[in-house]
Amino acid sequence: MIKRKDGFSGERALVVPHSIIEEMEKHPLMAPLHITDIGYYPKAEYHYRERREPITQYILIYNVEGRGWYQLDGQKYEVKSNQYFILPAGKPHAYGSYENEGWTIYWIHFKGSLAEHYAQGASKPIDILPTIDSRINTRMDLFEEIYHTLEMGYSRENLLYACSCFAHYLGTLRYLQSYRNASYNDSISSDPIMITVHYMKENIGKKVTLQELADNLGYSASHFSAIFTQRMGNSPLNYFNQLKIQKACQLLDFTDMKINQVCFKVGIEDNFYFSRLFRKIMGMSPQAYKQMKKG
Structure with a gap:
């Protein structure tokens, strides 16, 4: 069986230098909580990591799509989409x-006197399911803010802000x-179209079918498509694609992500399809958009 620690298309990772960690400590x-x-x-x-020698950090893994597993204290846990877990410091583990079911994960290693308190009860998988009030996309944006802040360098202010955000x-x-x-x-809780738009935003990084959108409301696909198109002036999947490109524009504007990384963040694995869709909706290529002066 193939086992890979890293080297995935669209991946991003940042390791804080040991000298900076000592400064934070x-x-x-x-000192109470730092990445x-x-x-x-x-x-x-084929992602795989095993640590027989314990490390001093806690490890948060937030799986937003796909399936995985981890072993801790002699027990194996299954990890589904929209679940997270935190591996405790000082214990051997594997995950x-x-x-053929690669997961999409956000991961953070962290330390500090408060770490064990935030990790309490999270050694088993915990659900973070999309609902009308879930705010998953807001949480993803917060992760990006932390990552981008650290990516901009390890000034004292950057480190303090990243720790506060974390x-x-x-x-x-x-x-x-x-x-x-x-x-x-409350205003959107009983509006089926606004519920759908919220569901789309919460699942912006995934592939969602028309049937899934209809099932979320308990409608047939044909009835749902008809009422959505009448109200929004566009089919549900076309509207979803517009939201994906809107999010892609924000990532191109406000992060240093490469275009192939932006693709994965909005749930499109094919770079060429992403570029065609972007050009169709925005009237220009992603490269041209990124270089365009705005404001």
């Missing part, structure tokens, strides 16, 4: 994706319902 605001490694692996087929990020997972309630909008 001495700072009163950063040592952070990354994103899309469609990571990976299943053959505490918030962990809070969105640990205090899930409070996070969801914080911006719950």
Whole structure:
């Protein structure tokens, strides 16, 4: 069986230098909770990692698509789409994706005196399922903000901001319902079209079929497509593609991601198809858009 630690198309990873970690460990605001490694692996087929010698970091793995597994304390756990878990520091472990079912994961290694408190109860898989108030896409944007801040360099201000954002990020997972309630909008809770648009945004990085969108409302595919098109002036899947390209534009504008990385972030694996779709909707190539002066 093929086993790979890294080297996945569209992947990103950043390892904080040891000297910077030592600096954070001495700072009163950063010592309680700080990141040592952070990354994103899309469609990571044959992903595998085993550590027989324990490490000092906690490891958060948030699986947004696909299936995987991990072993801890002699027990094997199955990990489905929209689940996360945190491996405790100081314990041997192994994890990976299943053959032909590569998972898409956000992962963060972290340390500090508060780490064990945020990790409490998360050694088993925890569901983060899309709902009308789930705010999954907002959480993904927060991850990107942390990553981009660290990518801009290890100034004291960057490190402090990344640590502050990371505490918030962990809070969105640990205090899930409070996070969801914080911006719950009653006005869309009974509107099937707005429910669908919210579902699309929460699943912007995935392939979603017309039948899945209809099933989310309990409608037949034909009835759902008819009412959506009448209301929004576009078919559901065309509208979803517009949202994907809108998100791609934001990533091109506000991150340093390469175009092939942006593809995976919006759930499109084929670079050529992404470029054609982008040009069709925006009237220019992704490269031209990225170079265009705005504002």
